[in-house]
Amino acid sequence: MGDPVRTPRASRARFDASVDLDLGSFLLRRRAAVAVDPAELLPEPDPWSLRGLTALDADLASRGYLPTAELRTALARLAPLRLAETGTALLARIDHLLGTGRRHTPLFRRFPDAVPDTARMQHSRQMRAFLRNQPNQPCTRCARTGAEAGIGILAPCAHLLCLDCLDELTTVGRAAHCPACWEPLAERPLLVGGSRTTPKAAPPPHKGQADPPTTDQLRPLRLLMQHHIDAAMAELNSLLSRRTPLGPQDRDDLATLLAHAPADLPRRLPAEIPVRETKAHALAELMRRDGELALPFLAERIDTATDVLRLLWAFSGAEPDLQRSTARRLRLRKLPRPVRRGLLEILAGLPTSALAEDLRRHREPWLRVGELLHPFEHAGRFPSVAAAFALLRGTDLDGPSAAPELATPPAPLRITTGPDGRRRLSHTGFASRVEGLLATGDVSIALNELSSRPGELTRRLHHLLRVHAIMSPGEPLPPELLAVLARALPRVAPGPLLGAYGRLRGPRTAGERRLHFLRGPAASVHAREDHGTVVPAELSAPVVALIEQELLRRATPEPADRPELAVLDEALTGMAVPFAERAAARVLVPVPRGSRLPLPTGDRLRLFLHWLQPQRRRVDLDLSVALYDADWKFRGLCDYTQLMFGQRAAVHSGDYISAPPPDGATEFVDLDLERLSATRIRYAVMLVFSYNDVPFDQLPEAYTGFADLDATPPGSRLLHPRAVRQRMDLTGHAKVSVPMIVDLTDRHFTWTDLNIGATGHFHSVNAYRTAIAELCRDVLNHFSPDQRATLWDIACARAAHTTGEVLVRGLDGTVRHWRRRPTEDLPTFAARLRHRQDPDATTTELPTLQRTFLALLHADLPTTTPLTGSLYRLYPGPLDAAPDTLHRLTAPDLVALLAPTR
Numbered sequence: 085m086g087d088p089v090r091t092p093r094a095s096r097a098r099f100d101a102s103v104d105l106d107l108g109s110f111l112l113r114r115r116a117a118v119a120v121d122p123a124e125l126l127p128e129p130d131p132w133s134l135r136g137l138t139a140l141d142a143d144l145a146s147r148g149y150l151p152t153a154e155l156r157t158a159l160a161r162l163a164p165l166r167l168a169e170t171g172t173a174l175l176a177r178i179d180h181l182l183g184t185g186r187r188h189t190p191l192f193r194r195f196p197d198a199v200p201d202t203a204r205m206q207h208s209r210q211m212r213a214f215l216r217n218q219p220n221q222p223c224t225r226c227a228r229t230g231a232e233a234g235i236g237i238l239a240p241c242a243h244l245l246c247l248d249c250l251d252e253l254t255t256v257g258r259a260a261h262c263p264a265c266w267e268p269l270a271e272r273p274l275l276v277g278g279s280r281t282t283p284k285a286a287p288p289p290h291k292g293q294a295d296p297p298t299t300d301q302l303r304p305l306r307l308l309m310q311h312h313i314d315a316a317m318a319e320l321n322s323l324l325s326r327r328t329p330l331g332p333q334d335r336d337d338l339a340t341l342l343a344h345a346p347a348d349l350p351r352r353l354p355a356e357i358p359v360r361e362t363k364a365h366a367l368a369e370l371m372r373r374d375g376e377l378a379l380p381f382l383a384e385r386i387d388t389a390t391d392v393l394r395l396l397w398a399f400s401g402a403e404p405d406l407q408r409s410t411a412r413r414l415r416l417r418k419l420p421r422p423v424r425r426g427l428l429e430i431l432a433g434l435p436t437s438a439l440a441e442d443l444r445r446h447r448e449p450w451l452r453v454g455e456l457l458h459p460f461e462h463a464g465r466f467p468s469v470a471a472a473f474a475l476l477r478g479t480d481l482d483g484p485s486a487a488p489e490l491a492t493p494p495a496p497l498r499i500t501t502g503p504d505g506r507r508r509l510s511h512t513g514f515a516s517r518v519e520g521l522l523a524t525g526d527v528s529i530a531l532n533e534l535s536s537r538p539g540e541l542t543r544r545l546h547h548l549l550r551v552h553a554i555m556s557p558g559e560p561l562p563p564e565l566l567a568v569l570a571r572a573l574p575r576v577a578p579g580p581l582l583g584a585y586g587r588l589r590g591p592r593t594a595g596e597r598r599l600h601f602l603r604g605p606a607a608s609v610h611a612r613e614d615h616g617t618v619v620p621a622e623l624s625a626p627v628v629a630l631i632e633q634e635l636l637r638r639a640t641p642e643p644a645d646r647p648e649l650a651v652l653d654e655a656l657t658g659m660a661v662p663f664a665e666r667a668a669a670r671v672l673v674p675v676p677r678g679s680r681l682p683l684p685t686g687d688r689l690r691l692f693l694h695w696l697q698p699q700r701r702r703v704d705l706d707l708s709v710a711l712y713d714a715d716w717k718f719r720g721l722c723d724y725t726q727l728m729f730g731q732r733a734a735v736h737s738g739d740y741i742s743a744p745p746p747d748g749a750t751e752f753v754d755l756d757l758e759r760l761s762a763t764r765i766r767y768a769v770m771l772v773f774s775y776n777d778v779p780f781d782q783l784p785e786a787y788t789g790f791a792d793l794d795a796t797p798p799g800s801r802l803l804h805p806r807a808v809r810q811r812m813d814l815t816g817h818a819k820v821s822v823p824m825i826v827d828l829t830d831r832h833f834t835w836t837d838l839n840i841g842a843t844g845h846f847h848s849v850n851a852y853r854t855a856i857a858e859l860c861r862d863v864l865n866h867f868s869p870d871q872r873a874t875l876w877d878i879a880c881a882r883a884a885h886t887t888g889e890v891l892v893r894g895l896d897g898t899v900r901h902w903r904r905r906p907t908e909d910l911p912t913f914a915a916r917l918r919h920r921q922d923p924d925a926t927t928t929e930l931p932t933l934q935r936t937f938l939a940l941l942h943a944d945l946p947t948t949t950p951l952t953g954s955l956y957r958l959y960p961g962p963l964d965a966a967p968d969t970l971h972r973l974t975a976p977d978l979v980a981l982l983a984p985t986r
Contacts, residue, residue, distance in 0.1 A: 109177045114319060114337070115972070116964045117306040118151075118174060120158045129160035133167045134265060140171045141243075142207040145214070147178050147805040150244070150302035152965055153225045153264045158307050160265075181672060183694065183787055183811035184803050208242035214302060215244070220946065220962075222304055224264050225249045227965035229946045241267040304965030316341050317352060324366060327358040327983040328579060328976040331665040332815070333674070335403070338362065342369040349373070350381050357385070358577075358983070360394055361404045361666075367391075368398035371423070379426035386430050389442035389472075393449055396427075396456070405666055406446050407603060416456050424457050432466040436494045440472045441513045450476055463487035468494045475509040482507055514540075522547060525555040531568055538572035542580040545569075545627060546587055549619045561623055569627065573634045578982040582661050585631045586873040588624040599866045601664050608667075608818065608839050611862040636914055638982045639881035647937040647953050650883030650890045654920070655682065655941040656876040657869055658832070659958070662975050668837060672789065672811040673958060675835040676875070676975055678867030681941070681958075682895070683831045684809055686794025689755045691770055692803055695786040695814070696748035703783060704741045704775040707751040708849045709734055711760070712767040714829070716857040719765055721849045722753055733759035734768075737802075741775075748785065752802060754793060761828045768826040769860055773847040774819040786814040788823055812837065820847055825860050836863055877918060878978050879939035879956070884914035886937065892920065893940075901925035938963070938970075939978070 137160055144151060159167060214221055215237060222229050223246040234247035243264045253259040261268055320341040323334060330338060350370060357363035367385060370378040386392060394404035400417040431439060443450045454473050463470035471493045481490055493509055500510040521530035527548060534541035595613050602608045658680035668677060697703035708723035722729045724739030735754045743749035755768060772788050780786055789811035796807040812823055818839035825834045840859060883890045890902040900923040904913045916922055936953040943961030951966050956973040
């Protein structure tokens with residue numbers, strides 16, 4: 085039936101429109117590593133490459149990156165032209181990830197063929213500024229940080245080195261040259277900025293030029309000394325094995341990795357691919373490559389009819405999320421006759437009841453697939469499949485199109501006569517039976533039905549408890565419910581388990597407003613009041629206790645992986661567990677929706693919006709800020725109608741009404757947090773409107789974000805790469821986006837990544853200010869830590885299993901110690917840690933790290949020894965330079981630690 089339409093998910097990700105998402109970009113973003121092929125390395129460093137590396141050092145430092153000594157050594161052994169290609173591509177990838185690629189002009193146009201003398205001066209100036217403003221920088225040789233390491237810069241090349249590395253090089257007689265660039269050092273190789281001094285300092289800056297201020301830490305770039313494919317396949321296996329749905333950025337990575345996979349892809353696939361949509365992508369790639377030869381492998385991996393449906397969606401180039409909007413627009417790709425017969429044979433091997441139920445669950449997509457598979461042509465060979473499609477279509481069994489094989493349908497399908505006297509097939513599905521039982525208040529029989537599907541039981545826990553509270557007011561939970569639940573919870577996936585945990589553990593009130601997230605390619609939400617019966621705490625408490633017990637059991641590491649020490653950041657208490665990742669935006673920093681995080685340390689923020697309109701169509705996007713007081717009363721705005729609020733507390737850069745290619749248009753809003761607070765403003769809501777009602781998914785490129793204005797070097801461009809703190813793609817069929825809510829009183833921001841419905845044209849703050857206030861108030865209540873499961877809950881469950889102590893770095897910088905006492909059982913210790921009660925000690929320093937479990941906001945802990953264990957961090961830092969013995973985790977990986985173990 086032709087090629088698929090270009091749906092938002094099927095088209096190439098706009099996040100990587102200007103720079104192709106190749107494996108180099110993938111490894112840069114996921115591993116903070118640069119892959120170098122050993123086959124391209126020269127025996128010795130090339131002199132021209134060494135000169136070019138100085139320029140590359142300066143360009144990377146201006147973006148907040150630091151190449152480690154190993155990476156720099158490998159780059160120096162590339163031929164000059166190859167280094168030029170590698171360096172230019174690396175800088176372009178970084179600029180694009182930060183959102184500064186469109187506005188960035190390389191400092192050295194002919195890099196690395198002709199490097200002016202100012203390159204070293206610029207690099208020295210930047211490194212001295214980094215060291216003076218933030219002395220906790222990483223050593224380029226060992227990646228250690230901390231004041232005790234004595235990090236400083238070498239004269240005259242200005243590369244970072246610690247005192248221990250300098251002493252070690254002196255001992256072996258290699259202190260005459262810099263270990264990173266082999267530049268001859270001063271007569272006495274002493275550090276500038278460390279605890280020692282040298283008579284010969286680094287070259288001073290030009291007269292009249294000041295060192296650019298910064299409080300950031302440089303982010304190390306590691307060397308990946310292997311072929312791209314080897315590292316990519318390891319990441320592919322990690323994505324396929326993940327037990328939580330992939331977000332859009334991970335799905336883009338998965339598509340890239342599958343396209344680059346070698347010919348033996350079936351052998352490389354893991355034994356189990358837990359997430360159905362992820363499995364559909366992998367199987368679709370096999371079917372594209374091998375056609376009917378892939379059918380035996382598909383038959384081994386497919387165990388539901390919906391797997392076949394998702395496979396055909398992915399094979400046709402669409403996301404296998406089975407959205408109705410996609411189903412209406414998608415043109416299914418034609419299948420060869422042998423492949424059609426093979427898929428019908430797979431469907432015929434499934435239980436008839438499950439087959440019929442799966443088809444009815446996704447009726448519209450299956451009707452379209454029926455036109456592709458022609459099931460009635462093979463009714464004699466696959467009667468159960470023909471019967472399931474006859475049930476789906478409501479086929480008249482007495483009509484001329486009915487197959488004779490349908491006269492005796494397979495059980496449990498049966499023939500019924502309708503009011504019109506026509507005979508048709510009928511079937512009572514699982515969901516209908518459960519809904520009927522709960523509607524009549526029969527909790528015990530509904531519980532028996534749900535016990536066979538633990539995930540569905542967990543999703544309906546609140547409904548079950550509410551029905552019990554109505555039918556048996558004042559009575560405790562029946563023991564059989566707790567017994568069934570105890571047997572079912574070990575088989576439940578982490579998502580439903582954490583969702584039920586957050587829903588039941590918080591206090592509830594009659595008439596409370598509940599948020600409902602709509603399925604779709606973009607995160608849309610609406611709220612309504614819930615006037616149903618409130619579940620009493622005495623009913624929810626035993627269920628919550630069972631879930632906490634199960635979460636703690638699942639968090640138990642293997643004996644060989646049990647950490648000796650755990651280090652946690654208290655800021656994780658504000659980070660929500662990832663959910664609805666399918667509709668999350670592509671972002672620079674993967675913040676889960678609903679997370680509450682500290683603002684940058686400066687007093688000024690710069691919000692930005694960039695977009696590019698398609699050919700022959702004008703698109704007018706507007707960056708706006710709505711301002712509210714503590715009671716969510718509207719107090720003002722800053723947008724194209726009012727370019728300034730207060731005494732320059734908020735300033736708009738001006739309104740663009742079009743964004744023609746190739747450069748597009750960019751708007752800014754600068755916020756002075758101190759001046760806004762002085763005007764009794766508490767909440768500043770960042771908004772993006774499509775003024776002339778063009779959906780975001782119709783734009784070639786559109787993104788927004790914010791930067792720390794105090795981290796922008798003076799005299800630099802408006803959007804400096806080192807100042808960018810977040811960048812988010814605008815996606816989906818939406819016209820009003822609410823990226824974040826800034827709380828000026830608490831100096832926090834809540835990452836919302838939400839869209840609201842829009843009607844009419846000429847969208848602006850004044851038309852939506854009441855709806856925005858209601859939405860933001862509901863969002864803050866919905867995502868409060870006592871109403872939702874957080875990453876802190878997961879980290880505490882994991883940390884409680886340490887063989888030593890647990891350290892918690894507080895928001896004020898103090899470090900508190902928790903130790904499991906001799907008479908304390910594991911659940912009690914975990915609860916004490918989770919509630920941050922009764923610490924055993926308080927200090928301002930961290931001990932020497934060893935086999936650790938780290939869950940941090942910033943990867944900025946000082947290190948003196950090589951680390952082993954696992955690390956979750958939100959923002960990059962020196963710990964990223966640690967060797968591969970420190971396993972990196974993402975937020976979905978943390979959730980996946982709670983996967984069922986039996």
